Amino acid sequence: MKMITAIIRPEKVDEVLNALEQNNIPGVTITEVLGRGEQGGVCLQYRAGKMQVKTLPKTKLEIVVPDKDVEMLIKVIREHARTGKKGDGRIFVLPVEAAAWVRTDEYITG
Amino acid sequence: MKMITAIIRPEKVDEVLNALEQNNIPGVTITEVLGRGEQGGVCLQYRAGKMQVKTLPKTKLEIVVPDKDVEMLIKVIREHARTGKKGDGRIFVLPVEAAAWVRTDEYITG
């Protein structure tokens, strides 16, 4: 198995989640994060004057899938999270050695 | 070492944390997340009418332990986080190549 860690734009999350479901990938864990990358931040206004902020709100999706689904998953995320502008985000693939259920005694490896 | 990533019910966190401590596993990092899985969401009320929400608040525990403790850890989490109903959560085991301390120069691998 692999854990797909995708950091994407918050405004694209709903679309991606819907797309995942339609592709029979219901399981996902979602975290609100702040990210910094090439996007370069945003210019916030203060009472007078501005301030340049380098970290932006992003959403991290963590999805554990069998190895075979990795490619498809990346494709789906790209399709629905892409705007073509800097800040669209990254996808990292991490190896997972085992997955267990809390509810049952199921335990799978590989 | 392995990183045990457990996504469990928020209402079970205190119990699990206590159990971990009693088993001499004090170190843990906790994140509030939203999850979607087989549980299927919750029905929220609006001013009038309802709305079905598919993501639910969950808590993610990340615990890095030597390989030998993995089994025991999973057992402890299961014992204290299980209700037997859908939504109890998952446990993933990821390989960790090295662990370092910030406070000291300690650095261990494997």
Add this chain to the structure above:
Amino acid sequence: MKMITAIIRPEKVDEVLNALEQNNIPGVTITEVLGRGEQGGVCLQYRAGKMQVKTLPKTKLEIVVPDKDVEMLIKVIREHARTGKKGDGRIFVLPVEAAAWVRTDEYITG
């Protein structure tokens, strides 16, 4: 590639982020977490009386870098996040098998 997962003191985040940037490591994903470790918690006041809280606010940085940068990265984080007191935090190194861009079709492995 490796994913460096560093759990550090929130009050040190700005300093570490600046240092990372100066070392040409702009990309980072930041999560607010609660942590428990050797630090042993903090004593909060209630209306009357106190309560001992074992989990403390920490900040988790996740940084994916080529293998060669790992050592340097750990050094930089240690340098800027260390206070020498318990609670400074941990750094874990996890293997990453592949990294993809959402914006482009770039995909790198290893």
Add this chain to the structure above:
Amino acid sequence: MDLDTGATAWVLISAALVLMMVPAVGLFYGGMVRKKNVISTMMLSFVALALGIVQWIIIGYSLAFGADVAGVIGWSLDYIGLSGVPIDGVTGGIPDILFICFQMMFACLALAILTSGIVGRVKMSSYIVLGLLWLTLVYAPLAHWAWGGGWAYSLGALDFAGGTVVHISSGFAALALAIVIGKRVGYGKQMFRPHNIPMTLIGGMFLVVGWFGFNAGSALAANQLAASAFLVTAASAATGALTWMALSWKSGKPNSLGFISGAIAGLVGITPAAGYVNVGGGLLIGIITAAVCYAALSWRIKAGLDESLDAWAVHGMGGFAGAILTGVFAVSAICGVGGLLEGNVMQFGIQILDAVIAVVYAFGMTFVIGWIINKTMGLRVTEDEEYIGMDLAQHGEQA
């Protein structure tokens, strides 16, 4: 009549209470939108306050309370910029200037309520133009008709504290604007969860508190009538809240958003009636209005209309119900005019007529204003800005 310092004290604080309601609408609405739009939603109400004050001073008061022109509008050059209003004039025991201030807050409040139909997508610049036009072309005439000597006033239509002037006008205006501006991107497909219900409850709490200035202050005196208006307002808010809670319980759980919506529905319903009915009427108006608004809101959701925060269902339909119920429950012992229950079919008819014309005018005229602005400056932000969220896109801020 000489200056009555007690009445003056009460209307002074009532004006402050109604003023408080304007940002309270922002809070109330702000908790129900998504996190990325909360500051923007609050700002719409805050800006309503500033715009309304300036517009009222410059021209609004003259249009609403100037000398009557053919029953449809007021006009007194003296009132433009309030330049010719004497500093020490007193009417009915309170300073003229205080009456101007009190009425000023009503205009601001109506504009704030209306933003329900455009939150999360309206361009700030267009909103400012819209607000000024709406206050001038919709609110001022309606205020004139009811209170400034216009046709409704002559006809004897009853509107104690602005059920028609404030609530029908803003509620149906919100509906018109929601149609002109269109749905928020993703509406009906994604879940738009209220991001901070406690914030909405706090806002609702201040709306409730302020409403006692709104209704009991409309007595323009500190006397038995004010006390009676206070009592029936409390009665209607209470039964409205309990009714809505019971209805939402029947089909699920007794939720807090329903409770507070019912309280507001009850308050809207009693607004036109507060000085005309007794406590029994108050209890019943709360129940009936809450049921009407609940039905309207349910229908609105089913119809897929994105009148986002339900000013139409609660204020528009609640105001409509209240106007008619005033014609039902008015007690001649209190105000000299009886309602349907006392056999006064005439008054009942007048109330319906008044409410219907207000609905038609507020909806139609707002639609026209919105349509023209949309065709010229554009009412709406770009889709990209909507995605990013109004707070960041329009205000450069994050909650």
Add this chain to the structure above:
Amino acid sequence: MDLDTGATAWVLISAALVLMMVPAVGLFYGGMVRKKNVISTMMLSFVALALGIVQWIIIGYSLAFGADVAGVIGWSLDYIGLSGVPIDGVTGGIPDILFICFQMMFACLALAILTSGIVGRVKMSSYIVLGLLWLTLVYAPLAHWAWGGGWAYSLGALDFAGGTVVHISSGFAALALAIVIGKRVGYGKQMFRPHNIPMTLIGGMFLVVGWFGFNAGSALAANQLAASAFLVTAASAATGALTWMALSWKSGKPNSLGFISGAIAGLVGITPAAGYVNVGGGLLIGIITAAVCYAALSWRIKAGLDESLDAWAVHGMGGFAGAILTGVFAVSAICGVGGLLEGNVMQFGIQILDAVIAVVYAFGMTFVIGWIINKTMGLRVTEDEEYIGMDLAQHGEQA
């Protein structure tokens, strides 16, 4: 006495201020619970407002202020549903209806305070039944005793603004209910951290503001007595806050929850005394009451009692202290009756007697009501619902 418009204005706004305190209790409490229970906690206070209004109109006022029956309860058929209350009656310068409204808010407030003992575990349906019974069987008699011509009134017991009627009653009721309903699951084992202290501070801020309507409004006039009540209220709140802060500093850090608790303790303590003591008395009452409440709260925690938000320690014990201190510091130059310091042992004794009987009655009767409801409908949600949190389980909402 003719209508005094100034007094009327002041009592009108005071009634609105006390009304504001009811949801403010919800805010205050809401910040101290865990996140999963915040909406539910706020709802308990909001519902208290709606229930209290309806109950007061229908029967509460009659029981409290109807013709005295044997010193223990009031009863006037005319007052049922307020049907026979004349719209334009005036007593002591203010409209009778206004007095009804003002008193109505006190009943609502007492019920809101009491929810401290049952938050995070009470079933909404049972709470509604409990609330109606409590208002009828506990609050109304106590109000009658002190203000409606009951035995305490005849005896000359002093309770200016409701130290006994509102605070002892609700505080000891909270204790009784906490015992009946039992601890929250996990209490004493897990940490129950206040999830949003700023929310509690905001709620506390509005409690403080509203209290000036509560105390100075209880003069039922806009005169020197009201001003004096205002002053001593401010004095007692200030020294109460500083005292509690100092005490918590001594054993740790000067925390904000302690500060605001002290302010409220000071306010509770001065409530029965506000119209009877001078500024020196006010300063001292704040200090003493805060110390008493601090000790009570510390004891409550050590005793492992889950009277969750300390209505007992702060309102119950604070009200008890205040009742007695009124008998110590009363100044005959202000109210015609001196306290212990003026050698009036008699009054001191009366105050103790009054407070003790109120404690016994409020605790005992509430215990009985709670016990019966618990045995019949059940007071408590299931353990599962408690785990999930009241917001989701009882209201289908999330903060």
Add this chain to the structure above:
Amino acid sequence: MDLDTGATAWVLISAALVLMMVPAVGLFYGGMVRKKNVISTMMLSFVALALGIVQWIIIGYSLAFGADVAGVIGWSLDYIGLSGVPIDGVTGGIPDILFICFQMMFACLALAILTSGIVGRVKMSSYIVLGLLWLTLVYAPLAHWAWGGGWAYSLGALDFAGGTVVHISSGFAALALAIVIGKRVGYGKQMFRPHNIPMTLIGGMFLVVGWFGFNAGSALAANQLAASAFLVTAASAATGALTWMALSWKSGKPNSLGFISGAIAGLVGITPAAGYVNVGGGLLIGIITAAVCYAALSWRIKAGLDESLDAWAVHGMGGFAGAILTGVFAVSAICGVGGLLEGNVMQFGIQILDAVIAVVYAFGMTFVIGWIINKTMGLRVTEDEEYIGMDLAQHGEQA
């Protein structure tokens, strides 16, 4: 003059409104700091309220309103601890005790505003000493000069509601303290993002509402003057808000913090003028003051000064502008004294003189007090505590 119950009612509620402003400052400030300092920031305002009340009762009132000593300070033994103030004295229609209460809140508010210069780094114990000294050595003399019969009063300087006494004094004091205490660690290097803008907007909303008690209450009567003060206050707040919004729009986006800052700037500007100008003056004062404060704030940021929450720019400079503009726009038909526009150069000069002396005294004396405390007890927490955050380090709490 006999007791005027209407005036009394109005000043009672105005005192409560100004009281509400004190914690509202805490809310307003609290939203603009970093999350780790929010409780601490709110606490500074809450403590200001408690300290101010106690200080005013014990000695402040005597210093400000006791018998004049050489034009610079007041002193009446009778007023110490208010021991000799008769309970039923009435002056100008309102109880003497009420005047004391109303003025008491002004002192508290000034101290709360001043905390802008020291948030996020001041030691609680030192702040308490600082607060007591500041109220005694800075606030009380300034209040005496303007209103208690001091030199400015004799000279005929106009300060209706405290532009000089409250705003210049606290604003320039904040500047002095910011210089003495030094920048927050990391200031200028890291971004200090406001952690909760909605909280600031809510605080701002209550400041705006309370300001009507502040300004219109300063008429100390419920009459035409109060109404006029209400109107011009609304006018100035509105144009102030719109002006600042426009200025921030020109250089970026119309942000909400700018809007609310402008509203407050407008309110500060109209404070000294509220009883002396007409509505045209009100509209213009809002515009001008907002522009002045905007420029001051921009300069402050460029200068790298960590006067953290801009009490200097908004209250200090706004109060300065307002004092002078009062001398420009005063209308003799309203207050018997004309301003520069009516050719009264003399009054214009007096206003400038008064403002300049207040600036110099407030800045200088506060600097000295701060410097001495810093050298003795130390004003500042350790760097470690600052890193961890004031909430945890000073109060043992977390927001």
